[in-house]
Amino acid sequence: MTHSTDLRPRGPVETDVRRAQAALDELWAQTDVETRAYTGNIVALTVSRHLARVEEALAGLEGRYAGRQLIGVMDAEEQESLRVQVMLVPQPGGIYVERLRLRADPEQLRGAILPLLRPATVNHVWWAADTPPGGVLLAELTELADQVIANSLLLDIPPTRQYALADLGWSRSAHWREALAQVFDSPDAARQLRAVRTLTVQYAGSNALPARLFAGWVASTLGWPDLSNVTFQAADCERENGDLCGLELAGQDVTFTLSAAGRERVRCEARWPGVARTTEVNVPPMSLAEGLGRVMARPERGEVFERAWALARASLEQR
Helix, strand or coil: CEECCCCCCEEEEEECCCCHHHHHHHHHHCCCCCCCCCCCEEEEEECHHHHHHHHHHHHHCCCCCCCEEEEEECCCCCCCCCEEEEEEEEECCCEEEEEEEEECCHHHHHHHHHHHCCCCCCEEEEECCCCCCCCCHHHHHHCCCCEEECCHHHHCCCCCCCCEEECHHHHHCHHHHHHHHHHCCCHHHHHHHHHEEEEEEEEECCCCHHHHHHHHHHHHHHCCCCCCCEEEEEECCCCCCCCEEEEEEEECCEEEEEEEECCCEEEEEEEECCEEEEEEEECCCCCHHHHHHHHHHCCCCHHHHHHHHHHHHHHHHCC
């Protein structure tokens, strides 16, 4: 990641793994940059249909956290040779990041990615495909990863002590978790938690996995052994597929309801005998780039996520 006054895209240049660094050096020579600072590597493994979205999300990082981006596009035909493109991508603030796009099958990528990583920096590995990893590509990359970013429930990747596991679905519900916690900042509301017996979670679209992780967090916080008292409902709200639309915690004579009121606001209602309280809080949707940046900058507390993940995963097995 480096600063420049003449900020224009450089490349792409077709090359191969052996000559990739030299090709990048030639691109750097076209700029007015004298020194380069590297903040880390991010390896994004995806397929062609998701490539544009992945590159958009990486661009949204604005050069933070990873000065070298390696994008492995894994759906090349087996008989195709490994293709490598290198480029310098301008970012806000007068900086460049290095982007290397590799198109190959997973077996070819195994030997191609490691030589292209910048040494002595943090390694983030992002499984940006919606199918479970086959073969040994991801397993080998996790051996050198400081952080693995994935849809962990869909891909059945459990938390481990070997690396920090970040789930973008978990990250997307962060503002909802914060909003619900604020409701119980009031001592009189917190005292009603012992009466809560059920949870209903509403989500947009067809992806219920972030809602399950959210429910796992609520259940673990309340000391519930499983998600048998949780109901999941698809709903129509001004949020993206998988985002939460609302929730209700309920018990005898007590309800706590959070419901989306447009794209940015959430209405919070708390009711128990003698109390009817309504407030609104800001709960903006989180883009893929924002979620990616959040998990790279602020890893969640591991034990909190692990408990939520375990309950969510068990609930999928019981369906």
